[in-house]
Amino acid sequence: MNDKTLVRDEDMEWLELGGGIKRKVMAHDEKMMIVKVAFEKGGIGASHSHPHTQASYVDSGKFEITIGDRRMELKGGDVYFVPSDVLHGAVCLESGVLIDVFSPRREDF
Amino acid sequence: MNDKTLVRDEDMEWLELGGGIKRKVMAHDEKMMIVKVAFEKGGIGASHSHPHTQASYVDSGKFEITIGDRRMELKGGDVYFVPSDVLHGAVCLESGVLIDVFSPRREDF
Numbered sequence: 001m002n003d004k005t006l007v008r009d010e011d012m013e014w015l016e017l018g019g020g021i022k023r024k025v026m027a028h029d030e031k032m033m034i035v036k037v038a039f040e041k042g043g044i045g046a047s048h049s050h051p052h053t054q055a056s057y058v059d060s061g062k063f064e065i066t067i068g069d070r071r072m073e074l075k076g077g078d079v080y081f082v083p084s085d086v087l088h089g090a091v092c093l094e095s096g097v098l099i100d101v102f103s104p105r106r107e108d109f
Numbered sequence: 110m111n112d113k114t115l116v117r118d119e120d121m122e123w124l125e126l127g128g129g130i131k132r133k134v135m136a137h138d139e140k141m142m143i144v145k146v147a148f149e150k151g152g153i154g155a156s157h158s159h160p161h162t163q164a165s166y167v168d169s170g171k172f173e174i175t176i177g178d179r180r181m182e183l184k185g186g187d188v189y190f191v192p193s194d195v196l197h198g199a200v201c202l203e204s205g206v207l208i209d210v211f212s213p214r215r216e217d218f
Contacts, residue, residue: 005176005195009186027164027190032212034164034188055136055143057166057208067114077118079143081136086114099166103141103212 004028009036019043020092025109033105039063039092047089052102054082061096065089113137118145128152129201134218142214148172148201156198161211163191170205174198 007026014022020040027034039045039061047066060076067080067088074080076096082088090098116135123131129149136143148154148170156175169185176189176197183189185205191197199207 005190005192006174006179006181006183007188007190008181008183009188026188029162029190029192031162031193032164032190032210034166034190034210036188053138053140053212055141055210057143057168059166059168065115070115072115072117074115074117079116079118079135079145081114081116081138081141081143083114083138084140099208101141101143101164101210103162 012036014038021045023109028105031104033102033109035100035102035106035109037098037100039090039096039098041092041095043092045090047087049085049087050102050106051084052104052106053084054088055101056080056082057099059097059099061092062094063096063098064091064093121145123147130154132218137214139214140212142211142218144209144211144215144218146207146209148199148205148207150201150204152201154199156196158194158196159211159215160193161213161215162193163197164210165189165191166208168206168208170201171203172205172207173200173202
């Protein structure tokens with residue numbers, strides 16, 4: 001077990017991704033990864049898929065989320081869930097933060 | 110893929126667990142589960158372990174979190190990460206909400 005099990009937000013640095021999006025990888029091991037993603041209004045997470053299962057929590061803001069052929073406007077307190085290999089994307093309608101959890105770990109982050 | 114991929118908070122019911130704690134299972138498949146847990150001040154998640162890996166996001170409130178031999182006070186915006194089979198527990202210092210993600214799914218919830 002490493003010592004990265006208790007993680008204060010202010011101890012982690014944002015990585016700017018461009019397009020009004022930035023992220024912090026908060027914690028991970030090979031089985032799981034938890035990531036904070038901040039969007040400015042109009043920021044777009046383009047439609048994509050990956051073999052990882054993903055559970056996401058809308059911490060704040062408002063987002064139009066598309067998963068497969070379903071689309072919904074979600075706000076702070078809501079959740080979305082992406083099974084393995086299903087196309088999904090996000091459009092930020094009001095600036096806010098998503099908490100994305102992946103299993104297994106994303107090796108591309 | 111089931112239709113439980115886009116989940117509004119207000120559509121899900123709390124399950125009262127007693128001791129000032131209630132939870133909502135927000136979404137899951139066999140690989141992953143995302144659960145919202147609300148604590149009143151003084152609520153205690155007794156120390157326990159499970160083979161599932163767990164990533165948790167502190168949505169709000171203040172909690173004393175213990176993982177293995179480490180202990181820290183965490184607040185809204187912070188994260189904790191529990192590797193498989195590591196003892197962990199929580200004491201709620203100010204009422205709030207945790208978002209717990211498990212992989213694989215908890216079959217006991």
